[in-house]
Amino acid sequence: MFYLASQSPRRRQLLEQIGIDHRTLDVDVEEVRAAGESPDDYVSRVARDKARAGFALVRNEAGAIVLGADTEVVLDDEVFGKPAVEADAIAMLRRLSGREHRVLSVVWAVAGSGETTTRSISLVRFAPLTDDAIAAYVATGECFGKAGAYAIQGRAAAFIENLTGSYSGVMGLPLFETARLLADR
Numbered sequence: 001m002f003y004l005a006s007q008s009p010r011r012r013q014l015l016e017q018i019g020i021d022h023r024t025l026d027v028d029v030e031e032v033r034a035a036g037e038s039p040d041d042y043v044s045r046v047a048r049d050k051a052r053a054g055f056a057l058v059r060n061e062a063g064a065i066v067l068g069a070d071t072e073v074v075l076d077d078e079v080f081g082k083p084a085v086e087a088d089a090i091a092m093l094r095r096l097s098g099r100e101h102r103v104l105s106v107v108w109a110v111a112g113s114g115e116t117t118t119r120s121i122s123l124v125r126f127a128p129l130t131d132d133a134i135a136a137y138v139a140t141g142e143c144f145g146k147a148g149a150y151a152i153q154g155r156a157a158a159f160i161e162n163l164t165g166s167y168s169g170v171m172g173l174p175l176f177e178t179a180r181l182l183a184d185r
């Protein structure tokens with residue numbers, strides 16, 4: 001049985017998209033970058049912690065495989081998580097405006113037989129955004145619950161000049177990489 005240790009409806013839909021039947025597990029993992037921790041190490045650690053926390057709930061079930069994922073927006077070695085308030089969202093979008101940033105998505109699969117991982121690294125280039133455009137976007141509320149305060153699958157698609165990498169990875173679960181991870185087990 002596959003489990004997804006996530007409360008994200010997007011991750012659930014993405015996993016369904018590639019035909020992986022699964023149940024979800026509620027886990028609560030603190031997302032705080034340690035001093036000196038690289039963005040890549042941080043995203044990987046959080047994804048692994050989510051998968052391990054999920055596995056702890058089903059470890060007695062034979063054959064249980066638990067997936068955990070984390071997605072962050074990275075600009076100049078700074079990690080943009082989810083905005084807490086509108087002011088955070090506005091500040092993040094101003095920083096992303098007219099520039100290219102990275103989106104890191106890491107997935108871990110944890111089972112009794114061991115742990116495996118995969119990742120996508122995507123480059124996303126935003127067009128220059130006016131303050132009015134940012135204010136109008138933030139007022140829609142779409143920015144909340146999203147790393148970097150935007151959703152490529154939503155209205156923010158109108159801001160994105162170029163994407164190199166994994167569209168599903170930017171949304172939260174890189175599907176090609178996840179399918180390979182599960183097939184290679």
Ligand SMILES: Cc1cn([C@H]2C[C@H](O)[C@@H](COP(=O)(O)OP(=O)(O)OP(=O)(O)O)O2)c(=O)[nH]c1=O
Pocket residue numbers: 005006007008010011031050069070071072073082103145146147148150151152153170171172
């Ligand atoms: C950049 C970007 C992020 N996101 C989302 C994906 C993730 O759900 C979220 C990043 O936060 P995460 O901490 O990766 O995930 P989460 O808290 O939503 O879910 P859980 O920890 O329970 O699995 O941002 C989009 O939906 N679209 C985008 O374009």
